[in-house]
Amino acid sequence: MRLITLLAASAALLSVAPAKAADLSATAAALRDKALIDSTAWSVAESLTTEIGARPTGSPAMERARDWAAAKFAELGFTNIKVESYEAPSWLRGAESAEVVAPFPQKLHILGLGLSAPTPKGGLEAEIALFRTLEELKAQPPGALKGKIAVVTEKMIRAQDGSGYGAINAARTAGAAEASRRGAVAYLVRSLSTDDTRLPHTGGMRPWGDVTPIPAAALSTPDAELLEHMAERGRPVRVRLSMASSFTPKAPAWNISGEIRGSEAPDEVIVVGGHLDSWDPGTGAVDDAAGIAITTAAAKLIGELPHHPRRTIRVVMFGAEEQGGAGAAYAAAHKDELGRIVMVGESDEGAGAVWKVSLPKGSAGHPAMRAFASTLPAVKAYVEDAPARFGGADVFPMVAAGAPVADLHQDASRYFDLHHSADDTLDKIDPAELAQNVAVWAALLYTVADSDIDFRALAAGGGQ
Incomplete structure (x- = not known):
């Protein structure tokens, strides 16, 4: 059995010939460079924060966000657009005040x-x-x-x-x-x-x-x-509090997705995205309009290539991350296709530049991933030795069920100055750093989608 596993892993390592790896690297680099000057991500983030604003699960704004998401996918050329409903907890804020009354x-x-x-x-x-x-x-x-x-x-x-x-x-x-x-x-x-x-x-x-x-x-x-x-x-010290709120254990929620359909192996799917919902004080810009914008823009750039890559890229706008429920609902709805999900990932750490990437276990030495890694020095990022483990709250249920995962780590130095506060607004997003995220995501998604890399076989082969 050990010999069979090693042979399978060896075959996976050889599945991209050197010429193909060179082609992957060249196209990925071209996508990277185009992403750095492309305004799609900024436009998506601006549209969501301006036209919808804060989007708590269970609120009327979240219903508007659902419709916005489906329309945005269609506008940007995605196909097989789906709006998948489920129920999730919804806590909504009322009037609040606090004061020290003594001494x-x-x-x-x-x-x-x-x-x-x-x-x-x-x-x-x-x-x-x-x-x-x-x-x-x-x-x-x-x-x-x-x-x-x-x-x-x-x-x-x-x-x-x-x-x-x-x-x-x-x-x-x-x-x-x-x-x-x-x-x-x-x-x-x-x-x-x-x-x-x-x-x-x-x-x-x-x-x-x-x-x-x-x-x-x-x-x-x-x-x-x-x-x-x-x-x-x-x-x-005495404090007076006045707080109103409402809670619904099962409110309507939605995961909205669109695809860049694969040309040769469309049933093999890469699932990425960000979360559409937000807390209410700000406009949900860095958390997580940015993640929605980054992954959508990266996939759109790939969709504009003269020839689509082999595999399908699916972007999901998850509808209930902050209060929970989106990831479990998506994993349950797609359990039958788990074996055909090539890789998952989520952008949910703001809009700071990507500085390192964690790849699925055992894959860093694969020619396709070396091709991807070759695109990173130009944008001041690198592939770390340790494998990815989490991916994000919305994709982790799929990771726990066996889906390979990549983590694109962003500079979070300033993220927690902003997140979940009234300061989470569009002006806090640096367009250049947002574009750098798109560049890294586009290079990774393309190299995975246009190769036949098998992350599960590589992990089984005893890689790191």
Whole structure:
């Protein structure tokens, strides 16, 4: 069996002859260069943010976004356009306010977190219990926070790879449940952000399970520090909250897709995209109109070639990433074609330039992937040694089911200044960096689509 596996992997490595690899490299480089001066991605992002704006799942704007997506695919020459419906959770924001009422009355800037409970009519007022980390809160015994508003002020570290976000993500996603378990009546968390403005950053929480839901909101980073300074004075700090919201566990949602159909093996499909939904404070520009625009523009450029590549490229605009549901729904709807999905990937890290690429396991040495890698130095990117593992929230259910995945890592140094906030607007996108993303995506998609590379066979052959 081991010999058979090695022979299969060897055959896969030889499946692109040197002349073909040279052709792939030349066309991929030409696509890269064209992408750098092409305005399609900017036009798509501008259209979505201007004509639709914020797009929370379950909102009327999301219905308009669904129709916008199908029309945009048609306008750009995609075929086999599909609108696939499913149900997903929908939490929608109402009026919100917060203020310190004692000992130093001041207004606070907050945004409710997805799945937050509303406050009672007229709001609630309570003393805060402040913790510098989530672990400090979790160290409190049951009942220790009874009647208090728990506050966690853990800071996020700025990092090019965005790793600072993952390091403290639980403070937002799980902190309110931990506070409720200990008797808290509400929860405030320092925004998962690297900015220094008074614009808070929202985001989702995990389902409550058997924990009593409580009001939960993100504080702007200066306001989190303001509460720290007040608490340091040793006097009880009382805060008043008023938060309204509505929640629907099963709201209509849609994944919209369009294809650049393959010329020789159209049933072999590369699935890429971004998410169409967004949170409500801004216009969902970097998160994730940019990802929608990048992958759509890359596929469109390939579709304009005189001859389509061998395999089909499918771009999906996933309709419920922020509050969850899109990826699982798509994987379930397409489970029968999983074996024919050649590769998946998602652009959902903003509009910063791609600086490194992680390829499917064992494939970096394949001639097609070497052809792709040869296009990257000109745009200041490279292929890293470690294989891709995640791909994005919307494609990961397919990855978990066995689909090969690529990760195109963007410079996230500034992304968390903007994401989930009122500052997530079109003016924050650098057109040149957006075009660089399209260049890298177009080169990768073309080399995979016009070769017969078999990522599964390469992974089975014991590659990295």
